[in-house]
Amino acid sequence: MNIYQKRRESVRVWMKREGVALAVIEDFEAKRDPALRWLSGHPMDALLFLSANGGSLLVPWDVILAEKIADADKIVPFTAFDRDTAAAIEGAIRHFGVEKGRPIELPSATTYPAFCRLREKLPGHDLLCREDGLRDMLNAGRAVKDAAEIAVYRQVSAITDELIGQVEQGVKIGKLKTETDVALFIEREARLRGCEGTGFETLCAGPERSFGIHCFPAYTNGPFATTGFSILDFGLVYQGYTSDVTMTFAREPLSARQEEMFLLVLEAAAIGIAAVRPGVRGSDVGKTVNAFFTSRGVSMPHGLGHGIGLEAHEAPSLVAKDDNKWILQPGMIVTVEPGLYEKGAGGCRLENDVLVTENGNEVLTSSRIVRL
Amino acid sequence: MNIYQKRRESVRVWMKREGVALAVIEDFEAKRDPALRWLSGHPMDALLFLSANGGSLLVPWDVILAEKIADADKIVPFTAFDRDTAAAIEGAIRHFGVEKGRPIELPSATTYPAFCRLREKLPGHDLLCREDGLRDMLNAGRAVKDAAEIAVYRQVSAITDELIGQVEQGVKIGKLKTETDVALFIEREARLRGCEGTGFETLCAGPERSFGIHCFPAYTNGPFATTGFSILDFGLVYQGYTSDVTMTFAREPLSARQEEMFLLVLEAAAIGIAAVRPGVRGSDVGKTVNAFFTSRGVSMPHGLGHGIGLEAHEAPSLVAKDDNKWILQPGMIVTVEPGLYEKGAGGCRLENDVLVTENGNEVLTSSRIVRL
Numbered sequence: 001m002n003i004y005q006k007r008r009e010s011v012r013v014w015m016k017r018e019g020v021a022l023a024v025i026e027d028f029e030a031k032r033d034p035a036l037r038w039l040s041g042h043p044m045d046a047l048l049f050l051s052a053n054g055g056s057l058l059v060p061w062d063v064i065l066a067e068k069i070a071d072a073d074k075i076v077p078f079t080a081f082d083r084d085t086a087a088a089i090e091g092a093i094r095h096f097g098v099e100k101g102r103p104i105e106l107p108s109a110t111t112y113p114a115f116c117r118l119r120e121k122l123p124g125h126d127l128l129c130r131e132d133g134l135r136d137m138l139n140a141g142r143a144v145k146d147a148a149e150i151a152v153y154r155q156v157s158a159i160t161d162e163l164i165g166q167v168e169q170g171v172k173i174g175k176l177k178t179e180t181d182v183a184l185f186i187e188r189e190a191r192l193r194g195c196e197g198t199g200f201e202t203l204c205a206g207p208e209r210s211f212g213i214h215c216f217p218a219y220t221n222g223p224f225a226t227t228g229f230s231i232l233d234f235g236l237v238y239q240g241y242t243s244d245v246t247m248t249f250a251r252e253p254l255s256a257r258q259e260e261m262f263l264l265v266l267e268a269a270a271i272g273i274a275a276v277r278p279g280v281r282g283s284d285v286g287k288t289v290n291a292f293f294t295s296r297g298v299s300m301p302h303g304l305g306h307g308i309g310l311e312a313h314e315a316p317s318l319v320a321k322d323d324n325k326w327i328l329q330p331g332m333i334v335t336v337e338p339g340l341y342e343k344g345a346g347g348c349r350l351e352n353d354v355l356v357t358e359n360g361n362e363v364l365t366s367s368r369i370v371r372l
Numbered sequence: 373m374n375i376y377q378k379r380r381e382s383v384r385v386w387m388k389r390e391g392v393a394l395a396v397i398e399d400f401e402a403k404r405d406p407a408l409r410w411l412s413g414h415p416m417d418a419l420l421f422l423s424a425n426g427g428s429l430l431v432p433w434d435v436i437l438a439e440k441i442a443d444a445d446k447i448v449p450f451t452a453f454d455r456d457t458a459a460a461i462e463g464a465i466r467h468f469g470v471e472k473g474r475p476i477e478l479p480s481a482t483t484y485p486a487f488c489r490l491r492e493k494l495p496g497h498d499l500l501c502r503e504d505g506l507r508d509m510l511n512a513g514r515a516v517k518d519a520a521e522i523a524v525y526r527q528v529s530a531i532t533d534e535l536i537g538q539v540e541q542g543v544k545i546g547k548l549k550t551e552t553d554v555a556l557f558i559e560r561e562a563r564l565r566g567c568e569g570t571g572f573e574t575l576c577a578g579p580e581r582s583f584g585i586h587c588f589p590a591y592t593n594g595p596f597a598t599t600g601f602s603i604l605d606f607g608l609v610y611q612g613y614t615s616d617v618t619m620t621f622a623r624e625p626l627s628a629r630q631e632e633m634f635l636l637v638l639e640a641a642a643i644g645i646a647a648v649r650p651g652v653r654g655s656d657v658g659k660t661v662n663a664f665f666t667s668r669g670v671s672m673p674h675g676l677g678h679g680i681g682l683e684a685h686e687a688p689s690l691v692a693k694d695d696n697k698w699i700l701q702p703g704m705i706v707t708v709e710p711g712l713y714e715k716g717a718g719g720c721r722l723e724n725d726v727l728v729t730e731n732g733n734e735v736l737t738s739s740r741i742v743r744l
Contacts, residue, residue: 043588062585064715112501115484129484180563184556191552196589213434216415217568343436
């Protein structure tokens with residue numbers, strides 16, 4: 001069994017236990033779901049149907065691409081169903097001989113109007129749409145990386161570290177002067193090293209714009225790494241998996257407030273990383289850092305971190321909320337990214353990727369705050 | 373009244389007529405809704421609440437950004453509601469004094485599980501979640517561009533045309549040799565000319581990969597514009613609005629089949645553009661081109677075109693389906709993008725942006741199939 005077959009088999013066992021006859025995974029422009037790729041190798045724009053009796057049916061928009069790279073028992077082009085999701089589900093019901101009354105699990109991202117429409121179009125079928133069903137099962141499966149995935153992370157982390165060093169050097173020698181210089185340097189170098197691309201639009205903000213948690217626009221032709229704080233947040237995608245790091249460039253002279261923010265973020269990053277270990281609740285890691293910031297009279301307007309994988313934001317979460325139930329386990333990879341933002345001083349954030357190990361953690365990347 | 377106030381006033385009038393007391397617009401990573409920007413100028417990551425009695429409340433993730441650029445009667449940071457959508461809706465209900473039983477319209481993209489959760493959390497409130505309500509009203513409003521938006525389109529089209537010319541030239545003189553060369557040339561030149569960025573990840577596929585409707589990965593370090601068909605599909609974003617064009621580079625010698633595909637796509641583009649005029653159904657434009665392709669024994673695996681604006685794909689659609697009810701009106705801007713794809717021959721697509729005018733149409737961009 002290849003890895004996709006193994007993963008689908010784990011879903012099939014889960015479906016049998018849960019009494020789900022047919023599972024629907026959907027990835028289209030309106031709503032992406034990397035579980036499609038995790039289960040079939042097909043990267044995007046398709047429906048994937050899994051039967052509790054075994055067997056998978058992939059319905060891709062681009063059938064030529066699917067035939068080249070996807071792993072599924074059967075491939076039928078979406079055009080065969082007039083590019084209509086309900087028609088494709090009906091086709092899967094026929095293909096697998098799913099009887100009326102047997103539960104069919106729809107994607108948890110199905111909108112309320114779409115769900116009502118499907119209920120009308122598929123009378124007699126028991127349609128499930130929930131977050132604590134297949135979604136949570138797949139998220140939990142994707143959250144713990146296996147040996148092959150961790151090996152990919154060692155590769156993408158090494159390339160990421162290489163570019164961290166080259167960007168630092170390029171800024172120092174004055175080769176990378178603008179936000180666009182930096183962002184496009186990363187885009188080019190990533191592909192030269194065999195990366196698929198970047199995991200999200202590179203966020204590159206000079207001192208005028210670094211106050212933004214996620215600056216807008218993502219990068220401009222404006223100056224980078226001039227006096228004050230500049231932020232660079234990027235991720236590289238290698239074999240589908242994305243890294244996610246943030247560097248801050250702090251060009252002197254800094255104000256007293258900026259010096260303070262710099263030290264607070266450095267300390268918060270160390271506290272956050274130290275808190276990452278198996279058995280700990282993700283929310284508690286976030287709470288530890290929030291408590292530190294609160295004790296120093298500041299606050300962070302975003303979560304401390306999140307899982308990374310086929311998606312730039314996936315399970316587990318380090319957000320300091322009680323409804324964040326994730327417990328860290330060996331094989332999970334999370335970002336730790338404390339940041340502080342002020343209108344005058346700008347923003348300072350430090351983000352690295354951390355693998356949870358049996359005994360604690362291993363920091364995979366070496367992002368840093370660069371003093372200039 | 374500025375443009376955002378005018379647009380919100382048109383929504384308020386609609387709400388009064390429809391009996392909706394409170395409208396919720398939501399744009400976050402999981403589901404983007406450019407109506408947020410259309411109504412407030414705030415680009416992303418926020419909730420916007422509109423009351424039928426007038427008044428708007430913006431709840432942004434990044435309050436510093438909002439205070440700089442957003443237009444709303446009141447701004448309250450999302451953190452004030454613990455970054456929880458239900459809590460923010462409750463806050464808006466209090467803020468506007470919405471009485472129980474009065475209809476509250478939620479985003480049509482609300483998932484079924486989220487809708488059920490909100491119904492539990494907001495007992496006594498009449499929650500609406502539908503596609504033929506506010507969503508269709510906003511889509512229809514956004515589909516017809518006003519004079520200022522058309523002026524922006526003249527600018528972004530001119531920049532797009534300039535880059536079309538420069539890419540053609542760069543390929544011809546051998547300066548742009550790889551997919552990455554071409555894609556990053558566009559990224560850089562766009563920002564040098566004041567663009568926010570690109571409207572979607574630039575799709576750049578040399579002859580080995582042009583068979584893909586949307587190639588994957590978007591661009592690689594592989595060769596571009598070598599013998600056969602290469603496709604370049606890109607859009608530039610200026611003041612929020614995106615263009616969307618596709619060039620094909622056809623390097624000789626072409627096979628007999630490729631020569632045939634080239635002529636068919638050229639003819640289909642002319643037929644498609646000629647069919648764009650006010651009063652015509654979008655689906656009929658698509659059907660006209662599909663009928664042409666069918667008469668020649670080929671078929672197109674995607675829709676003929678779509679509206680463009682704050683989103684790369686918006687209303688009206690030119691998809692040849694009976695449930696596509698859009699009727700073209702002056703001020704609408706659509707893409708016309710016939711394409712043919714074959715495993716051996718590769719893909720050939722030609723896409724331009726077309727403004728519907730009082731008397732017919734005006735082609736805004738000058739993308740082309742470049743013979744090399």
